[in-house]
Amino acid sequence: MSPFNALPQLGSAAIREAYPRTYAAFCSMPEGEVWFERLVELDLHRYRLLAAPQPMVFFGMASESQPAVGGTFDVIVAGGCFGLIVGATLAAHYGWRVLVFDRHWVGRTHRDWNISRGELQRLSEAGLFTPSEMEAFITAEYDGGFVKFHAEGCYLAAEPLWFDDVLTVAVSSDRLLAQCRQKLLATEGSRCLDQATLERVQVEAEGVTVVVRQVEEGRLAFRGQLFIDTMGTLSPIARQLNPRETVSYLCPTVGTIATGFATGSAADEVNARVGEILVTTEHAREGRQLLWEGFAGQDGEFTTYLFHYAPVEAIERLSLLALFERYFETLPQYKRPGAGFAFRRPVFGYIPGLHHVGLGPQKRTAAHRVLLLGDAASLNSPLTFCGFGSLVRNLRRITHLIDLALKGQHLDEASLRLINAYEPGVAIMAAFTRYMVADDGEDPKAVNELLNIVVEALHQLPPSVRTGLFQDCMGWGDFVKLMLQMQKLHPNIWEAVPRKLGVVYTWAWVLNFIEFSSFALQKQLAAVAGEFGQGVREDFYNYANYYRYALA
Numbered sequence: 418m419s420p421f422n423a424l425p426q427l428g429s430a431a432i433r434e435a436y437p438r439t440y441a442a443f444c445s446m447p448e449g450e451v452w453f454e455r456l457v458e459l460d461l462h463r464y465r466l467l468a469a470p471q472p473m474v475f476f477g478m479a480s481e482s483q484p485a486v487g488g489t490f491d492v493i494v495a496g497g498c499f500g501l502i503v504g505a506t507l508a509a510h511y512g513w514r515v516l517v518f519d520r521h522w523v524g525r526t527h528r529d530w531n532i533s534r535g536e537l538q539r540l541s542e543a544g545l546f547t548p549s550e551m552e553a554f555i556t557a558e559y560d561g562g563f564v565k566f567h568a569e570g571c572y573l574a575a576e577p578l579w580f581d582d583v584l585t586v587a588v589s590s591d592r593l594l595a596q597c598r599q600k601l602l603a604t605e606g607s608r609c610l611d612q613a614t615l616e617r618v619q620v621e622a623e624g625v626t627v628v629v630r631q632v633e634e635g636r637l638a639f640r641g642q643l644f645i646d647t648m649g650t651l652s653p654i655a656r657q658l659n660p661r662e663t664v665s666y667l668c669p670t671v672g673t674i675a676t677g678f679a680t681g682s683a684a685d686e687v688n689a690r691v692g693e694i695l696v697t698t699e700h701a702r703e704g705r706q707l708l709w710e711g712f713a714g715q716d717g718e719f720t721t722y723l724f725h726y727a728p729v730e731a732i733e734r735l736s737l738l739a740l741f742e743r744y745f746e747t748l749p750q751y752k753r754p755g756a757g758f759a760f761r762r763p764v765f766g767y768i769p770g771l772h773h774v775g776l777g778p779q780k781r782t783a784a785h786r787v788l789l790l791g792d793a794a795s796l797n798s799p800l801t802f803c804g805f806g807s808l809v810r811n812l813r814r815i816t817h818l819i820d821l822a823l824k825g826q827h828l829d830e831a832s833l834r835l836i837n838a839y840e841p842g843v844a845i846m847a848a849f850t851r852y853m854v855a856d857d858g859e860d861p862k863a864v865n866e867l868l869n870i871v872v873e874a875l876h877q878l879p880p881s882v883r884t885g886l887f888q889d890c891m892g893w894g895d896f897v898k899l900m901l902q903m904q905k906l907h908p909n910i911w912e913a914v915p916r917k918l919g920v921v922y923t924w925a926w927v928l929n930f931i932e933f934s935s936f937a938l939q940k941q942l943a944a945v946a947g948e949f950g951q952g953v954r955e956d957f958y959n960y961a962n963y964y965r966y967a968l969a
């Protein structure tokens with residue numbers, strides 16, 4: 418299926434010929450070869466999402482010989498991005514002995530994050546950072562941001578929609594993760610292990626044995642009470658536990674951090690005080706509706722992303738390499754390079770999305786002594802891109818519940834499945850992701866047409882609706898208002914529902930709405946009881962119930 422048999426090197430003739438712009442750009446970047454290797458690895462591993470799962474977690478006594486145990490921890494985490502944030506909180510705030518390992522470098526990722534100050538505050542509520550520590554990884558702050566969609570020939574053309582509290586802060590992932598690493602290592606008994614690839618997890622009655630292959634030391638084994646999988650969208654364990662459907666959508670995303678763009682207020686110039694949250698510059702082509710995003714960082718840096726939404730079945734067409742080639746070709750039309758323009762670093766990845774066909778989280782996010790978090794669990798909204806936002810919002814809930822689960826030995830699957838970032842108001846958004854997909858044979862302007870209607874509806878509604886939508890925290894009332902407003906603007910807007918969603922997903926959306934409605938009601942009722950209940954007992958199930966309504 419894949420065009421390559423082994424990982425191709427940046428300098429290989431195959432890459433130079435097939436992806437000349439990507440080749441030239443990566444060659445010009447510091448550590449271009451290292452980033453390229455990670456890019457190609459992800460690009461090829463995407464096929465695993467549809468391939469037969471390869472078991473990695475085994476239950477019961479080990480049937481094959483394992484290396485001697487080289488260390489014992491309370492929690493062992495695979496994946497050094499969100500895994501490091503969770504691991505650092507468990508170690509530094511709760512005092513657990515944590516091992517975090519990564520097949521590359523623990524705390525070095527190929528993405529940067531935008532968020533708002535209000536949301537970032539949750540990191541300090543989770544006990545991870547003090548407000549002054551957070552200042553060290555905030556690299557830029559904007560006056561506001563906007564979304565704007567191409568409207569040529571569309572039913573209506575909405576004016577740009579402005580926000581003053583959505584994605585207004587740029588965070589350096591390198592600095593944030595470096596601080597997490599420091600905090601974790603400062604906790605006695607905790608450790609980070611780089612260049613260690615997960616081979617096997619053996620779950621026994623009394624604990625887990627995790628076997629990794631480390632580049633210099635070979636096979637190593639570690640013992641722990643709980644294993645956490647944060648290996649991202651393509652996690653083999655997520656696939657093993659969810660062989661029927663690991664994710665429903667993939668959003669391939671590529672971009673760079675660069676310096677030297679022309680500055681100013683024209684559409685193709687960059688303005689350091691303004692974030693471009695979502696922008697389209699043309700209608701769909703070749704079955705892809707491309708979207709841009711652009712944000713300033715520090716010292717004249719500007720990050721641009723190009724991405725599109727697709728169902729996972731279209732995996733063949735979801736190559737990051739191919740998208741990068743298109744990105745480097747069209748970037749100058751989105752933002753014009755000025756004098757001294759240079760690429761500093763690539764950013765890329767697959768953003769996951771999941772349809773919950775039923776009530777409650779439909780993904781299996783735990784097994785006995787095994788817990789999936791972050792993109793491996795895929796419970797955040799693919800629509801808004803806010804995986805980091807989802808982790809930040811849920812960090813206190815997740816880490817506090819892990820602490821209580823460890824103390825009370827609630828490490829069975831049913832208990833661990835209560836530790837997740839599932840939110841009914843986010844689950845309902847999966848249906849809208851389907852509308853972002855440009856289907857074969859569909860009118861190329863269809864996605865932009867809908868987006869212009871949504872934006873126009875948001876213009877006519879109070880600002881809380883747009884903020885809620887783009888921060889993944891939309892209230893039930895605001896959601897209903899938005900649906901009704903869209904209907905008012907375009908009475909035939911729901912005609913496309915059966916065609917876009919099909920029978921199963923239309924039904925799923927109805928169930929999601931029923932769940933969202935009943936959740937909104939329960940949340941109201943739980944508000945009083947929850948606040949009283951919160952401190953009554955330091956008990957896992959008491960808090961699992963309390964956090965369900967996100968009262969913390």
Ligand SMILES: Cc1cc2nc3c(=O)[nH]c(=O)nc-3n(C[C@H](O)[C@H](O)[C@H](O)COP(=O)(O)OP(=O)(O)OC[C@H]3O[C@@H](n4cnc5c(N)ncnc54)[C@H](O)[C@@H]3O)c2cc1C
Nearest residue numbers: 496498499520530531615648649766791792803804805806
């Ligand atoms: C380009 C881009 C921009 C984004 N921007 C934003 C944003 O502005 N705001 C926001 O809220 N969200 C944003 N997101 C989403 C957010 O970055 C993700 O949700 C987040 O990175 C997920 O973290 P994770 O740790 O779950 O997975 P990943 O970041 O994918 O990390 C997985 C880690 O596991 C390691 N690994 C994989 N397999 C193995 C193995 N077998 N053994 C050992 N280690 C392994 C990998 O090396 C990797 O380090 C963005 C995503 C992308 C792709």
